[in-house]
Amino acid sequence: MRVGVVTFPGTLDDQDAARALRLAGAEAVPLWHADHDLKGVDAVFLPGGFSYGDYLRCGAISRFAPLMTELVPAAQAGLPVLGTCNGFQILCEAHLLPGALVRNAGLHYVCRDQRVRVDNASTAWTTDFTQGQEITLPVKHGEGRYVADAETLAELEASGRVVFRYAGSNPNGSLNDIAGITNEAGNVVGLMPHPEHAVEELTGAPGVDGRGFFSSIVRKLVNA
Amino acid sequence: MARVIVDVMLKPEILDPQGQAIARALPRLGFSGVSDVRQGKRFEVELDGPADDAAIAEVRKMAETLLANTVIEDFVVRVEG
Numbered sequence: 001m002r003v004g005v006v007t008f009p010g011t012l013d014d015q016d017a018a019r020a021l022r023l024a025g026a027e028a029v030p031l032w033h034a035d036h037d038l039k040g041v042d043a044v045f046l047p048g049g050f051s052y053g054d055y056l057r058c059g060a061i062s063r064f065a066p067l068m069t070e071l072v073p074a075a076q077a078g079l080p081v082l083g084t085c086n087g088f089q090i091l092c093e094a095h096l097l098p099g100a101l102v103r104n105a106g107l108h109y110v111c112r113d114q115r116v117r118v119d120n121a122s123t124a125w126t127t128d129f130t131q132g133q134e135i136t137l138p139v140k141h142g143e144g145r146y147v148a149d150a151e152t153l154a155e156l157e158a159s160g161r162v163v164f165r166y167a168g169s170n171p172n173g174s175l176n177d178i179a180g181i182t183n184e185a186g187n188v189v190g191l192m193p194h195p196e197h198a199v200e201e202l203t204g205a206p207g208v209d210g211r212g213f214f215s216s217i218v219r220k221l222v223n224a
Numbered sequence: 225m226a227r228v229i230v231d232v233m234l235k236p237e238i239l240d241p242q243g244q245a246i247a248r249a250l251p252r253l254g255f256s257g258v259s260d261v262r263q264g265k266r267f268e269v270e271l272d273g274p275a276d277d278a279a280i281a282e283v284r285k286m287a288e289t290l291l292a293n294t295v296i297e298d299f300v301v302r303v304e305g
Contacts (some may be wrong), residue, residue: 064290093293100296103232107241147238147296173239185303 001069001221004031006071006084006087012049013196020196021045024214026221027199029063033065042221043080043124044071046087048140048194057182058101059089068094080124081188085141088180088190097181098156099148105173109142113206115167116179116193120160123186126218128212133210134167136192146174146181156181158201164191172174226275227236227304232292233264267291268304275303 003026007014018028029041033051038044052061062068068090075081075096083091084151091097104110115134118129129135148156153175156162164180182190195210197203234240240262247261269286271279284301291301 056290060290090293099297100293102238102296103241105239105241107245145239149237149295173241183233 001026001043001218002029002039002041003027003031003217004044005220006033006044006046006067007030008033008049008051008065010050013087013133014049015049016194016196017036017045017084020199020210022212023199024211024218026214026218031067031212032173033062033067034067036066038067038070038074038079042052042099042219042224043082043217044075045196046081046083046090046206047196048085050084051090053084054086054143055088055146055218057093058086058223059091059093062086062090063093072192075183075188078185078187079222081126082213082217083188083190084196085144085192089143094187097151097183099146101143102210103143103144103190104145104171104183106143109140110144110171111140112138112171114171114179114193117165117167117190118163118188119165120182120186122160123163123182123189125189125213126163127219128216130141135212136198136206137210138197138205139171140170140195141192144172144174146178148175159184163189165207202210226271226273226279226282228242228269228271228275229302230269230283230287230290230291231264231300231302232267232287232297233262233299235296235298238296265291 012119021028118133121129166177195213198210267278276279
C-alpha cells in the first residue's frame with residue numbers, strides 16, 4: 001500500500017504523517033507540491049502546517065499547486081484523500097469538500113487535547129472506529145471554525161457526512177460542533193484535529209487514537 | 225494604466241470575530257457611537273491598459289477565482305479615480 005504525503009512550502013506535519021503511515025504498515029511516498037505527479041499512489045494524505053504561509057486565505061494558494069491539479073480529478077474519481085488541519089482547509093478551498101474554515105470564534109490559536117466523537121465510521125479513513133466512539137486527538141489551529149450555508153449544513157447532516165464532532169467543548173466555534181466532514185462518496189475526509197500526532201505513547205500525544213485512521217486506510221487498500 | 229479596487233468582505237451571515245474585537249476595543253479607547261465593525265480586505269489591481277469592460281470582467285474573474293472565496297466572502301469591483 002503506497003500512500004502519498006504531500007509537502008507544500010510551509011507544510012509542517014509531513015514527517016509525522018509519513019511516520020504514522022509507516023507504523024500502520026503502509027509505504028509513505030513523498031509528493032512534492034510543484035510536481036504534476038501522484039507517483040501512482042493508492043491514497044493521499046494532505047498534512048497540516050502553513051502552506052504558502054497561509055497567504056490570502058489558508059489553503060487558497062495551495063489549491064492551485066501543480067500537484068493539486070492532478071489530485072483534484074483523482075479524488076473526484078475515488079482516490080482516498082485525508083486532509084488534516086491545513087490539509088482540510090486546502091480540501092475546502094479546492095472544493096473537494098463543501099464549506100470553509102475561518103478564524104476561531106475566540107480569536108485565539110488553540111492547542112490542546114480534544115475529545116472528538118466519530119459520527120461516521122464508514123468512510124475510507126474511519127472504518128476501524130465505531131459509530132459514536134469518542135477519541136482524543138490534538139488540535140492546534142487558529143482558523144478551524146467550520147462554516148457552510150444553511151442548505152449545505154442541512155445536507156451534510158441529513159446524509160451523514162459529518163464524520164467528526166467536537167465532544168465536551170467546541171474549541172473554535174464550528175457550526176454544529178463539526179470537526180470533520182466527508183464528500184458524497186466517502187473517499188475524501190477532512191478534519192481539523194491531528195491523528196498523525198496521536199500514534200505513539202512516547203511522543204506526548206494523549207494516546208494512540210489516531211492509529212485508527214491509518215489502519216482503516218491500510219485495511220481498505222489491502223482488501224481492494 | 226488604471227487601478228481597479230476589489231473589496232472583499234465576509235458574507236453578512238458569517239461571524240467576524242476580528243471585527244467584533246475591534247468594535248469592543250473602540251469604547252475602551254474613548255470612541256463612542258459605534259454599533260458594529262466588520263473587517264475585510266482591499267486589493268489594488270494595477271492594469272497595464274485602460275479599465276474597459278473587458279478588463280473589469282477579467283478582474284471580476286480574478287476575484288472569483290483567487291481573491292475571494294465565494295463560499296464565505298462577497299466582493300465588489302470598482303475603478304479608482
